Amino acid sequence: VQLQASGGGLVQAGGSLKLSCAASGGTRSRYAMGWFRQSPGKEREFVAAINWNGGMPVYGDSVKGRFTISKDNAGSTVYLQMNSLTPEDTAVYYCAAAETYNTITRRPSHINSWGQGTLVTVSS
Numbered sequence: 001v002q003l004q005a006s007g008g009g010l011v012q013a014g015g016s017l018k019l020s021c022a023a024s025g026g027t028r029s030r031y032a033m034g035w036f037r038q039s040p041g042k043e044r045e046f047v048a049a050i051n052w053n054g055g056m057p058v059y060g061d062s063v064k065g066r067f068t069i070s071k072d073n074a075g076s077t078v079y080l081q082m083n084s085l086t087p088e089d090t091a092v093y094y095c096a097a098a099e100t101y102n103t104i105t106r107r108p109s110h111i112n113s114w115g116q117g118t119l120v121t122v123s124s
Helices: 101-105
Strands: 002-006 009-012 017-024 032-038 045-050 067-071 077-082 091-098 118-123
Touching (some): 032 077, 032 101, 045 077, 091 101
16 A cells, blocks of 8 residues: 655644545555654654554554544545644654554554655744
C-alpha cells in the first residue's frame, strides 16, 4: 500500500495542526494505521495508532490528551489532530500502515508501508 502524508508546517507553541495520510493501491480495503515521529538525533517515537475499522485508538505517553487519531469513513485516510503543540513536538512525522494493529503498536520494525514524512516545526 502507498501512503501520502500531508499537513505539516510551522506553528507557534500552543497552536494546532492536522496531519493527513491517504492510503492507496493496497490489496486490502482497510489497514491498521499509525503515526510515528523522529527528531534529529533521536530515535523514532510512536505517536498514535488506530485499528482498520477506526477503533482502538492508542497514544504515546508524550502526546496523550493533546493528539487525536481518526480515520475517514472509507478507512483509507488517517488523520492526526495535534493540539497544544510544544517545541518538543517538532519532528518529521511518518504515517504507517499494516495488516494488523499489533504490527503498528508492538512490532513497528515489521511495518512495510511508510509515508514520505511531513515536517512539523513548533516555534517557541
